[in-house]
Amino acid sequence: INGFLCFFFLFVFVMSVVGDYEYVKPGSMEKSTQKLSLKADGSAVYSEKGTTGMEDFSSEGTGTWSVKGDVCQVMLHDLKKEMNFKVKTNVPGIESGAVDKKNVILPLTVSELVNAPKHGTNKWRRC
DSSP: OOOHHHHHHHHHHHTTTTEEEEEEEEEEEEEEEEEEETTTTTEEEEEEEHHHHEEEEEEEEEEEEETTEEEEEEEEEEEEEEEEESSSSSSTOOOSEEEEEEEEEEEEEHHHHHTSSOOOOOSSSHH
């Protein structure tokens, strides 16, 4: 029965991070909103939209998540990042465009997700 109780408490602990989250960064230099959805089946969906004085940017990705100790590791198997410059840059090679990244890891602590409030900025919050 002790094994069952350990499994039950681990299951409840892991399931407590399932949900939808967002991280709002309201800064004056860079404003962005990240959204993260952790599903009960272990899948994850991530997006970000933001702006700076020079560019607008966005990212979208899908992947999986798991809990290892106090870390909720989100592995985005495919992450597409797009950047659109508002002004012409004088630096060769710096231009608007998109990039695809594979296996990007987002390390989050379980406690910041479990204790995420429904409001606030510069921290993960529940939607």
